[in-house]
Amino acid sequence: EDQVTQSPEALRLQEGESSSLNCSYTVSGLRGLFWYRQDPGKGPEFLFTLYSAGEEKEKERLKATLTKKESFLHITAPKPEDSATYLCAVRRTDNYGQNFVFGPGTRLSVLP
Amino acid sequence: DTAVSQTPKYLVTQMGNDKSIKCEQNLGHDTMYWYKQDSKKFLKIMFSYNNKELIINETVPNRFSPKSPDKAHLNLHINSLELGDSAVYFCASSNPGEQYFGPGTRLTVT
Structure with a gap:
């Protein structure tokens, strides 16, 4: 079964403290991996699309x-x-046709 | 200009009622979607429409029916509402690739 998992579930960082969020997937017929940001009470906002291993995007x-x-x-x-x-x-x-499977998300809190 | 809009933003209703949520996109996209986000914030696809044809229908009860009068609109009709239908419903569009989401409709069934 196709599956997307994300870790950690929640992450608290101090301002300026760099870190990484992970997305692991098992899916057949992959046609792209997408990252979104969602603020409370709003819809997800598109950040990046990656299509092939080794690809990197920055913003x-x-x-x-x-x-x-x-x-x-x-x-x-x-x-x-x-x-x-x-x-x-x-x-x-x-x-x-095309179909999307979302992971559960990582809640990031950055403290001043 | 709002790219993907939904109405209403909040919907409170009683069990057994029938309700509709409207969605419009002005991006010229060919495909529109409906998602359900439950209390655990898990976003799950319900339907997608491409050129007014339903191309995906996940394991969604037939009380839910999408209707698309034209390429820019995809409405969601829900019959005989149940407590478990309470969630936030998002509309999205794409052409194809990345999706653009609406602000969501918070449905509360009492």
């Missing part, structure tokens, strides 16, 4: 990487405004 303090079994979201020198839940999702293609 401000965030950097996403991909291997054949997992993806990492590296946060460098985080600020309190980076506090949010970070969701990982994989897109697969099956007999029904």
Whole structure:
């Protein structure tokens, strides 16, 4: 069965303390891995798409990487405004067309 | 301009009622989706529509029915609401690839 897991479930960092979030997946017919940010009371906001192992994407303090079994979201020198839940999702293609499976998310809190 | 909008933002209703949630996107995307996010914040796909045709229907009770009058709209109708239907429902669109989500509709069934 296709599955996406994320760790840790929650992470508290001091401002400026760099860390990484993990997304592990087992899926057949992978057609992309996506990272989203979700703030309380809002819809997920797209951050990155990764398609092949070895690929990296960067945006401000965030950097996403991909291997054949997992993806990492590296946060460098985080600020309190980076506090949010970070969701990982994989897109697969099956007999029904494209389909997305989301992980449970990592709740990140960055303390000033 | 809001890319993906949903109405209403909050919906409180009693068990057994029928309700609808509306979704509109102005991104020109071909595919729209409905997701359910439960109390544990798990986001699960319910339906997706591509060019007005249903292409995915996960294990969702047939009390839920998506309706798409045109490519820019995908509404969700729910019949005979149950307590377990309480959740936040998100609409999204894509073309294809990354999805853009609406602000969500918090449904509370009492």
